Amino acid sequence: MTQPVSIIMIEDDEGHARLIERNIRRSGVNNEIVAFTNGTEAMKHLFGADGSGLVQKGNALLILLDLNLPDMSGIDILKQIKENKYLKASPVVVLTTTDDSQEIKRCYELGCNVYITKPVNYENFANAIRQLGLFFSVIQVPPAAT
Amino acid sequence: MTAEAQRRRAFWQILLFAAGLLVLTVISAGSVYLVNKARDDNKWVVHTLEVENQLNALLLELRRAESGARGYLLTQGPNFKADHEKAVAAIVPAVDRVTRLSADNPAQRESIEKLSAAIETRLNQFAQEMDFIQQGQPDKATALVREAAAADTTSVIGRVAGAMIQEEERLFRLRTVNADRSQTFAASMTGIGSGLVVLLALISVWLVRRSAQARDDAEARLRDANVNLEAVVDERTADLREANDEIQRFAYIVSHDLRSPLVNIMGFTSELEELGKDIFRRIGGLAAVPAGGSPADVSSIPLDGPDKQLSADFSEALGFIKSSIARMDRLISAILNLTREGRREFQPEKIETREFIEGIVSSLAHQAAEAQAEIHIEPLPNIVSDRLALEQIFSNLIDNAIKYLKTGVPGAIRIRGRTKLGYAIFEISDNGRGIDPKDHQRIFDLFRRAGTQDKPGQGIGLAHVRALVRRLGGTMSVSSELNTGSTFTITLPIHWNASNRNADK
Numbered sequence: 187m188t189q190p191v192s193i194i195m196i197e198d199d200e201g202h203a204r205l206i207e208r209n210i211r212r213s214g215v216n217n218e219i220v221a222f223t224n225g226t227e228a229m230k231h232l233f234g235a236d237g238s239g240l241v242q243k244g245n246a247l248l249i250l251l252d253l254n255l256p257d258m259s260g261i262d263i264l265k266q267i268k269e270n271k272y273l274k275a276s277p278v279v280v281l282t283t284t285d286d287s288q289e290i291k292r293c294y295e296l297g298c299n300v301y302i303t304k305p306v307n308y309e310n311f312a313n314a315i316r317q318l319g320l321f322f323s324v325i326q327v328p329p330a331a332t
Numbered sequence: 333m334t335a336e337a338q339r340r341r342a343f344w345q346i347l348l349f350a351a352g353l354l355v356l357t358v359i360s361a362g363s364v365y366l367v368n369k370a371r372d373d374n375k376w377v378v379h380t381l382e383v384e385n386q387l388n389a390l391l392l393e394l395r396r397a398e399s400g401a402r403g404y405l406l407t408q409g410p411n412f413k414a415d416h417e418k419a420v421a422a423i424v425p426a427v428d429r430v431t432r433l434s435a436d437n438p439a440q441r442e443s444i445e446k447l448s449a450a451i452e453t454r455l456n457q458f459a460q461e462m463d464f465i466q467q468g469q470p471d472k473a474t475a476l477v478r479e480a481a482a483a484d485t486t487s488v489i490g491r492v493a494g495a496m497i498q499e500e501e502r503l504f505r506l507r508t509v510n511a512d513r514s515q516t517f518a519a520s521m522t523g524i525g526s527g528l529v530v531l532l533a534l535i536s537v538w539l540v541r542r543s544a545q546a547r548d549d550a551e552a553r554l555r556d557a558n559v560n561l562e563a564v565v566d567e568r569t570a571d572l573r574e575a576n577d578e579i580q581r582f583a584y585i586v587s588h589d590l591r592s593p594l595v596n597i598m599g600f601t602s603e604l605e606e607l608g609k610d611i612f613r614r615i616g617g618l619a620a621v622p623a624g625g626s627p628a629d630v631s632s633i634p635l636d637g638p639d640k641q642l643s644a645d646f647s648e649a650l651g652f653i654k655s656s657i658a659r660m661d662r663l664i665s666a667i668l669n670l671t672r673e674g675r676r677e678f679q680p681e682k683i684e685t686r687e688f689i690e691g692i693v694s695s696l697a698h699q700a701a702e703a704q705a706e707i708h709i710e711p712l713p714n715i716v717s718d719r720l721a722l723e724q725i726f727s728n729l730i731d732n733a734i735k736y737l738k739t740g741v742p743g744a745i746r747i748r749g750r751t752k753l754g755y756a757i758f759e760i761s762d763n764g765r766g767i768d769p770k771d772h773q774r775i776f777d778l779f780r781r782a783g784t785q786d787k788p789g790q791g792i793g794l795a796h797v798r799a800l801v802r803r804l805g806g807t808m809s810v811s812s813e814l815n816t817g818s819t820f821t822i823t824l825p826i827h828w829n830a831s832n833r834n835a836d837k
Contacts, residue, residue: 201596208603254592283591286672304595308602311595 192218195250196228196263197281202304206250206281209315217248225258229266232273239272247273251298253282253289261292268297279318345539352532359525366518373511380504383433383440384497390426391493393419394454398486401458405465405473413462420458427451437503440496447492454485580674587667594664598657605650612643663779666792670778670799678718678803680828685712685756688719689747692727699734705743705762712749713756717828721800726760728793729820733762735787738815755806756826761819767812775810804828 193210197203203221210219222228232249234241249267253260264280267273277299282289285303293301302314400416403409427448434440457480464473480486619639686709693700693707700707707730730745737743741763748759767775771782778795801808805825812818 199592199596201600202592205596205599205603254588283595284588286668308598311599312602 190217191246191248192220193248193250194228194232195219195221196225196255196260197221197250197252198223198255199252202252202281205311206315209312210318212312213316213318225255225260225263229258229263232267233270239270243272247276249276249278251278251280253280253284253293261289261296264293264296264298341539341543345536345543348532348536348539352529352536355525355528355532359522359529362521362525363518366514366521370511370514370518373507373514376507377504377511379433380500380507383430384500384504386426386430386433387493387497387500390423390430390451391490393422393426394451394486394489397423397455397458401461402477405461405470405477408465416458416462420455423451423455434496437499440499443492443496443499447489447496450485450488450492453483454480454489457485580671583667584671587664587671590664591661594657594661598654598661601650601653601657605647608643608646608650612639612646615639662790666779666790670792670796673724673796674799674803676720678721678828680716681719682716683714683719683722685714685749688722689726692723692730696727696730696734699731700743700745703734703737703743705734705737705745707745708747710746710748712747712758713751713826715756715824715826715828717804717824721804725797725800725822726758728797729760729822732793733760733764733818735789736783736818737762737764751826754826755823758822758824759819760822761817763817766814766816766818767810768814769812772810772812 193215195203195206197206200223203223207219207221220231222231229237232242232247233239251260251264255263260280260282264278267276267278274297278297279300279302280293280298281302281304283304290301300318302318304311304314397416397419400412400419403412404416427444431441431444431448434444457476461473461476461480464470464476616639619636689709689712693709696707730747733745734743743762743764745760745762748761750757765783767782774780775782776794776798777791779791780795781789781791798808801822801824805828806823808820808822810818810820
């Protein structure tokens, strides 16, 4: 596997994005991070101009997704990713402030791979992200559908 | 219809009834009196006729006696004698009867006396005549007859009797007129009275019909008002429900969105803390190393003097910021949990309350033992309700009871239950520190607490419990005095069905 995994971060809060990025770097992950602050741009990047997802064919992706976006619900993005044949194999990590059990359940039902609640307690937050880095280093991102 | 008009109509109706009753009474009394009078008058008419009759009968007997006597005088036939004697025998009783009958009339009595005297004279003459005839002295008898005729006893009798008969006839006419008048009077009185009663009845019927009409109108208006009221209540309920949902959504969104910036504040405060450590380490290093020299291992150099003070101030400020953020996070979490509870659908199920409470108590046994508290559970009524909500209600209350005992006094917590009119009433009482009456309202408010603040807590428990009790269709109250313990009373419907609340959603 020669192609490096690129991390797609969809997070509207720039502060959160910065904290996440910092902690990922601290945990020793140096993969490319592509950040989006709204759903529309992220969707365009993921599914391409035609909305088919063909542009990402063969790319190894890992998606960090916030559920509260200004323009659309993260749940919708998750659903569309998991319904797209080119993208459904990419791991999705949901990162959000809600710890509502209903929402967590729904995310897992839709095929989210990891659900992380952003704790206000910074140590926990940092730990969660670092573990995620660890997780990145051990998971084998499956080859994208051809 | 005004109350004044109603009162007036009622007054008129009562008046009408009273008048009707009065008329009826007067007619009845008048009729009885008049009928009696008519009967009396008739009796008098009959009486007059009888007197006349008797007088005629008397005269007839007298004639018979006379003709008998004359016949005997002429023929000396025994049958004439018998005839005469029979007539004479009938005369005395006839006189008596007339006397008795006309005893009421003084004028007639006088005539009667004259008449009886004349009759007596005549009877004596008859007796003498008969004696002479029997003794065979018809001449004397004939002479006596002539004498009698001359003495005019018979014509006296005839005259007096005629006068009496005339008098009676006068009376008869008078009394007949009287009787007729009484009867006419009675008849007209009955007629007029009946007419009046019928008139009053008609007025009454009219009044009753009018009031029935008014009542129907009022009923129709009331029905309309009721229908209207229901619509208004439905509308208001819908408004309230909407407002409540709005508040729930608002609380949820606000608390949720408040959390995002808080993550940043906390995150960057921690970053700042790290930065601060780095900066003060470098300051320490720079201060310790002489200019131009190579920096040594800066981390091992302790700060001194004002630098140390600066570092301590910096850490203190960050510490306050962090503890405030932690507190704010707890509050936001509490609001989130409350709104989440508010959105949860309740599932009514049958609950063996005593077992259920025992379960809660055993889960709190550790705290109870630490506080030296004993928990007594008395027999409790079973209810149908939401298990999770009840668990939160009771565990919160029992936990509070254990938490706020008086230090140094062994705790006695008692859980009692009874039923009343479809409701189960539970009481959780303790001998703890109690609550000042002025705080009884405050303790149910969110984030508010009362008394000595020596126990950890957010001021959420009772607010949450009361919200749950209300959602279960119940009420709760507290009675307590400082230092004498508290009693929390919860009233819940025995058969709570989800329809009355979940249908609201």
